[in-house]
Amino acid sequence: xxxxxxxxxxxxxxxxxxxxxxxxxxxxxxxxxxxxxxxxxxxxxxxxxxxxxxxxxxxxxxxxxxxxxxxxxxxxxxxxxxxxxxxxxxxxxxxxxxxxxxxxxxxxxxxxxxxxxxxxxxxxxxxxxxxxxxxxxxxxxxxxxxxxxxxxxxxxxxxxxxxxxxxxxxxxxxxxxxxxxxxxxxxxxxxxxxxxxxxxxxxxxxxxxxxxxxxxxxxxxxxxxxxxxxxxxxxxxxxxxxxxxxxxxxxxxxxxxxxxxxxxxxxxxxxxxxxxxxxxxxxxxxxxxxxxxxxxxxxxxxxxxxxxxxxxxxxxxxxxxxxxxxxxxxxxxxxxxxxxxxxxxxxxxxxxxxxxxxxxxxxxxxxxxxxxxxxxxxxxxxxxxxxxxxxxxxxxxxxxxxxxxxxxxxxxxxxxxxxxxxxxxxxxxxxxxxxxxxxxxxxxxxxxxxxxxxxxxxxxxxxxxxxxxxxxxxxxxxxxxxxxxxxxxxxxxxxxxxxxxxxxxxxxxxxxxxxxxxxxxxxxxxxxxxxxxxxxxxxxxxxxxxxxxxxxxxxxxxxxxxxxxxxxxxxxxxxxxxxxxxxxxxxxxxxxxxxx
Amino acid sequence: xxxxxxxxxxxxxxxxxxxxxxxxxxxxxxxxxxxxxxxxxxxxxxxxxxxxxxxxxxxxxxxxxxxxxxxxxxxxxxxxxxxxxxxxxxxxxxxxxxxxxxxxxxxxxxxxxxxxxxxxxxxxxxxxxxxxxxxxxxxxxxxxxxxxxxxxxxxxxxxxxxxxxxxxxxxxxxxxxxxxxxxxxxx
Amino acid sequence: xxxxxxxxxxxxxxxxxxxxxxxxxxxxxxxxxxxxxxxxxxxxxxxxxxxxxxxxxxxxxxxxxxxxxxxxxxxxxxxxxxxxxxxxxxxxxxxxxxxxxx
Numbered sequence: 001x002x003x004x005x006x007x008x009x010x011x012x013x014x015x016x017x018x019x020x021x022x023x024x025x026x027x028x029x030x031x032x033x034x035x036x037x038x039x040x041x042x043x044x045x046x047x048x049x050x051x052x053x054x055x056x057x058x059x060x061x062x063x064x065x066x067x068x069x070x071x072x073x074x075x076x077x078x079x080x081x082x083x084x085x086x087x088x089x090x091x092x093x094x095x096x097x098x099x100x101x102x103x104x105x106x107x108x109x110x111x112x113x114x115x116x117x118x119x120x121x122x123x124x125x126x127x128x129x130x131x132x133x134x135x136x137x138x139x140x141x142x143x144x145x146x147x148x149x150x151x152x153x154x155x156x157x158x159x160x161x162x163x164x165x166x167x168x169x170x171x172x173x174x175x176x177x178x179x180x181x182x183x184x185x186x187x188x189x190x191x192x193x194x195x196x197x198x199x200x201x202x203x204x205x206x207x208x209x210x211x212x213x214x215x216x217x218x219x220x221x222x223x224x225x226x227x228x229x230x231x232x233x234x235x236x237x238x239x240x241x242x243x244x245x246x247x248x249x250x251x252x253x254x255x256x257x258x259x260x261x262x263x264x265x266x267x268x269x270x271x272x273x274x275x276x277x278x279x280x281x282x283x284x285x286x287x288x289x290x291x292x293x294x295x296x297x298x299x300x301x302x303x304x305x306x307x308x309x310x311x312x313x314x315x316x317x318x319x320x321x322x323x324x325x326x327x328x329x330x331x332x333x334x335x336x337x338x339x340x341x342x343x344x345x346x347x348x349x350x351x352x353x354x355x356x357x358x359x360x361x362x363x364x365x366x367x368x369x370x371x372x373x374x375x376x377x378x379x380x381x382x383x384x385x386x387x388x389x390x391x392x393x394x395x396x397x398x399x400x401x402x403x404x405x406x407x408x409x410x411x412x413x414x415x416x417x418x419x420x421x422x423x424x425x426x427x428x429x430x431x432x433x434x435x436x437x438x439x440x441x442x443x444x445x446x447x448x449x450x451x452x453x454x455x456x457x458x459x460x461x462x463x464x465x466x467x468x469x470x471x472x473x474x475x476x477x478x479x480x481x482x483x484x485x486x487x488x489x490x491x492x493x494x495x496x497x498x499x500x501x502x503x504x505x506x507x508x509x510x511x512x513x514x515x516x517x518x519x520x521x522x523x524x525x526x527x528x529x530x531x532x533x534x535x536x537x538x539x540x541x542x543x544x545x546x547x548x549x550x551x552x553x554x555x556x557x558x559x560x561x562x563x564x565x566x567x568x569x570x571x572x573x574x575x576x577x578x579x580x581x582x583x584x585x586x587x588x589x590x591x592x593x594x595x596x
Numbered sequence: 597x598x599x600x601x602x603x604x605x606x607x608x609x610x611x612x613x614x615x616x617x618x619x620x621x622x623x624x625x626x627x628x629x630x631x632x633x634x635x636x637x638x639x640x641x642x643x644x645x646x647x648x649x650x651x652x653x654x655x656x657x658x659x660x661x662x663x664x665x666x667x668x669x670x671x672x673x674x675x676x677x678x679x680x681x682x683x684x685x686x687x688x689x690x691x692x693x694x695x696x697x698x699x700x701x702x703x704x705x706x707x708x709x710x711x712x713x714x715x716x717x718x719x720x721x722x723x724x725x726x727x728x729x730x731x732x733x734x735x736x737x738x739x740x741x742x743x744x745x746x747x748x749x750x751x752x753x754x755x756x757x758x759x760x761x762x763x764x765x766x767x768x769x770x771x772x773x774x775x776x777x778x779x780x781x782x783x
Numbered sequence: 784x785x786x787x788x789x790x791x792x793x794x795x796x797x798x799x800x801x802x803x804x805x806x807x808x809x810x811x812x813x814x815x816x817x818x819x820x821x822x823x824x825x826x827x828x829x830x831x832x833x834x835x836x837x838x839x840x841x842x843x844x845x846x847x848x849x850x851x852x853x854x855x856x857x858x859x860x861x862x863x864x865x866x867x868x869x870x871x872x873x874x875x876x877x878x879x880x881x882x883x884x885x
């Protein structure tokens with residue numbers, strides 16, 4: 001079947017509601033933010049390479065670690081996962097698009113605008129970028145101690161971004177539950193789609209809590225309330241609770257998609273079904289539930305009391321169980337398989353090793369007395385980067401190498417891919433392993449410099465070298481991207497011999513994805529002898545057509561940053577303008593004739 | 597042809613949204629409860645909350661839910677005349693509720709309870725204000741549906757949009773049931 | 784928009800709705816009554832919580848049609864509702880709400 005050629009003008013991209021285009025938009029935007037967050041990291045590491053260094057001032061340093069964290073979590077890792085949710089999930093479930101294509105577009109535009117809003121702070125005179133950490137503890141974030149607009153950018157930007165995530169969460173829940181191909185029972189769903197479902201539930205339940213936390217902060221800063229201010233009886237610890245009630249599910253939002261990705265990659269390149277599919281799925285669901293019960297393990301040094309500390313310590317140790325179970329399932333998948341050592345597989349195996357290390361340091365944090373030494377030191381920085389870089393980032397790169405041919409029609413170069421992997425693997429370990437020691441030797445987090453007497457100078461230098469090595473590896477990746485645009489091997493439908501539905505259609509897929517929606521008879525449709533009917537006899541072939549576009553998601557999305565400008569500029573009429581744009585966008589959207 | 601739960605996409609999305617809103621209001625209610633009794637200065641709840649007045653508001657909102665459900669029933673049987681009537685009455689009762697809130701808020705401010713005054717003011721106004729904002733959105737939605745009905749564009753075929761508006765409206769009512777008890781009656 | 788079966792169920796009659804409304808009013812009257820009658824004050828909190836939970840349930844089950852609709856909607860609403868309740872209790876405990884005062 002010939003693929004319908006998609007129109008590719010500015011207008012077609014601005015009005016797109018096609019999940020594949022939206023996935024690509026997410027990818028490029030998120031990757032750009034990933035590079036920005038990486039640059040921020042390099043500046044941090046440059047500053048910390050030697051004691052008493054003067055690369056940046058203390059204030060700039062605070063902005064750098066704040067923006068690095070905020071950017072990586074909200075503008076890079078989550079949206080890169082979203083890129084794959086968008087592109088791949090409808091293909092895996094055998095659908096033509098998501099349940100609400102315009103809402104999908106809206107999510108993307110709000111993400112882009114929120115990210116631009118947040119980063120606009122760098123561009124103002126004196127660059128008042130957020131500077132109180134990505135977790136913005138009260139009452140450092142109060143108007144008294146943070147008088148400038150820095151925190152305003154942060155709290156307003158995050159509220160905008162929250163809308164994007166929530167909308168996507170609702171969309172994917174309905175999509176995965178309601179738009180599956182005939183025969184695709186829930187226990188035949190690819191693991192990546194399962195993890196997308198669990199992540200979506202986490203998003204819709206966790207984001208409202210941080211929304212409230214941020215709204216209360218906004219009221220403290222703009223309207224003189226005392227939610228987090230002790231002088232009138234408020235409690236700064238309330239912020240910590242509300243933030244971490246969101247924050248802990250958030251880290252599972254960050255890791256589950258990557259776990260889903262490698263649950264696809266490992267079987268493909270071991271030529272063996274995932275070991276214990278059912279257990280892996282249930283573990284993911286369990287992690288989702290249990291992730292709600294551990295939040296105060298981020299607060300062991302706050303003085304919550306022995307009962308609270310013990311309860312959260314126990315729940316935190318318990319959650320290691322379903323996580324560990326998955327590791328064993330992944331290893332058992334590889335064991336006895338016919339291994340093809342592609343770049344994607346390298347990253348997936350790297351994930352297993354590095355995430356396990358991160359998990360081990362995590363379990364060490366679970367003990368409150370031990371954590372009292374580790375917390376707020378570089379030991380925690382080591383932990384989070386092993387799980388988020390060694391885990392999520394490696395998982396995402398595995399996904400990139402794996403699904404790049406599907407999305408672009410060309411394979412990424414394997415030689416460059418492996419070079420990328422090794423440079424990144426070595427760089428990552430050089431950057432973050434020393435941090436375990438740096439932290440236990442007493443270097444706190446979030447300090448812009450340190451004295452030589454701490455004895456961590458050499459280790460910090462090693463760490464900085466590692467960070468720059470990571471940067472080199474990313475350059476290799478970018479070169480790979482660039483070269484394969486024109487010189488990459490053409491992919492065809494199924495370059496890897498994959499088991500799931502996305503490999504049954506052309507690369508890249510035509511706008512309507514499937515000429516005929518397949519009837520699924522197995523969990524691994526392309527590997528299964530019982531998958532008899534690809535095309536039901538009485539099926540009508542769908543005439544290729546491009547999804548209908550709409551301007552209104554973009555228009556509605558524009559209303560949000562305009563609304564956010566009102567408090568920032570202390571002008572009321574701007575709020576009315578933003579609301580008017582938002583309401584107009586919503587009404588035109590609601591009453592627009594739109595065929596799904 | 598799809599494998600699905602056999603439930604309408606929009607209805608499913610909306611119930612998920614309502615679930616999400618439970619977390620939003622629970623966070624605000626939790627904040628209210630945590631800070632109960634911690635205001636350093638007055639006015640305090642028992643000095644200022646007007647139970648008889650708020651009972652009327654509560655009754656108003658409960659009746660509006662009845663109107664809403666009758667509106668939906670009318671749309672579902674294609675009875676445009678009654679649909680228009682009930683939709684408008686629902687919106688009207690909603691507007692009465694909002695008027696009551698405005699009156700309550702302004703009288704509290706006159707008695708010295710402001711957002712800034714103490715924790716009771718902050719938590720009370722943010723919680724009930726968020727609820728009021730939700731009611732406002734609901735009233736706008738209802739009036740939009742009423743306007744559509746006036747133009748003859750509402751019928752059995754798009755009863756779902758009225759049903760979903762109803763879900764939103766009843767949820768807002770249910771949140772008020774919680775607020776009325778937790779804030780006003782349990783002091 | 785796809786035509787999708789909405790999950791068929793019997794529609795309650797207007798009579799049912801009116802009776803639910805009557806019960807809701809009565810419950811509200813009782814709530815306010817309990818508030819004002821001093822004899823009830825020792826059991827004020829549990830009584831009010833029970834009554835309001837009853838009202839909540841009636842509106843959700845009948846007006847929001849949850850009783851007659853698919854159980855999945857009950858899950859979609861009930862799950863987060865339970866989570867919200869547990870979170871509220873947890874936060875109240877952490878802020879000392881359940882400490883016995885001497």
